[in-house]
Amino acid sequence: MKISEVSRRTGVTATTMKYYLREGLVHSGERVGSNQTAYDETHVRRVKLVRALIETGGLSIADTKQVLATLDADDMSLAHTFEAAQHALGVGGASSGTGRPESRDRIAALSTEHGWRTTAENPGFDVAARALDAFSTIGFAPSDEFLDAYASAAATIARADLAALTTRDRPELVAELMVVGTVLGDALIAGLRRLAQENETAELFPVHTTIHNEKDAK
């Protein structure tokens, strides 16, 4: 398979594909002759994965590289790959830094309440703690009930995540699904949350909004 076919089947230009090769996001093909390199299905698959992480997951090239590096070193246990993937993602999206100790403590307490066994190195602590910081910065202190509902939801999601992983047919793809599921799952829950929010709003305030005709309004 030539680069043009990889390009055609993935939607990225040949030039961009070369860029990914240079950056080490995609493994190089087999050189056959002085101006030919052969690519195969694994390259197509990899490019699609890269695009999914970048487009849907919103990762940068550098973050993507990190994540893929943990994927490629797949001689690890499930737990270790998860840990590595989470660390690689860690920074992804939000900026770096550590949440205030106060917020970290609150997340830790929440975690304990829900009986979660976690390690302090889990980047989720910082991500959650910084979100909490941001809430309080703008003058909103989340209630215990609020956090509790979020934690319950997180537990539900995590159970579904692990169930999907363990029922996977091809074990060699588990690590890939784990990594990509972490990123894409965030997007999925964000979208569903928007939908659920609209429904809740409609239920709490039934009169003004849903009554007046939305279809023929335009």
Next chain:
Amino acid sequence: MKISEVSRRTGVTATTMKYYLREGLVHSGERVGSNQTAYDETHVRRVKLVRALIETGGLSIADTKQVLATLDADDMSLAHTFEAAQHALGVGGASSGTGRPESRDRIAALSTEHGWRTTAENPGFDVAARALDAFSTIGFAPSDEFLDAYASAAATIARADLAALTTRDRPELVAELMVVGTVLGDALIAGLRRLAQENETAELFPVHTTIHNEKDAK
């Protein structure tokens, strides 16, 4: 209050603050004299909000401007502001585009199953549908159980979101909390999900290495 004090209290440099003023992210202060402009608490608050959206929410300056624009036009009902805020946030992090009809249909069916009343214009449809697309692109077709768990979690979160909104003390800040809660809530749930994932992994695969002999496993 001079610009230097706003700078000191928010952590952004005076130069950056001027940039935000230029870009229309912050309302201008009151000019008092040819080289003095007076700022107040509303400016401090606004800058903090901007930083929360950019840093924790990962929004671009342009996206932030859009979101703030809907906030400033606060003569709307709760439902309308939600709708406007969600549109302004749109993809929020990921790139634009529409999910495949197939995926959109699946999300719609899921929404119906859960008894959600939503409109087709809700950007959550596209966000969720594109996440679904990305899953199938890399060869993973989410099961109904998987999606169902995600939807249940989304419903839980949305109820907590709305409860937090309606118990707000100062009604004039409801719109602000709604907007910022949409962005920060995504980060919060992402962090908690990571923690819950680690716990689930530990439960399913009692580990040999990551344990530091804390408490007994079940």
Next chain:
DNA sequence: ACTTGCTGATAGTAACACTATCGATAGTTT
């Protein structure tokens, strides 16, 4: 013979989010 497409390599680009510097001005200290 000639068009077409591929190769790796290098240089360039557009967007983004600031950041540095400017001359003019004004209050504050010495």
Next chain:
DNA sequence: AAACTATCGATAGTGTTACTATCAGCAAGT
């Protein structure tokens, strides 16, 4: 009064990111 410090708006510059354009050299197909 002179010196110093801080502000003003404006403009130009910076570093990063994610590509993208162009190139000379080479080889297979028509």
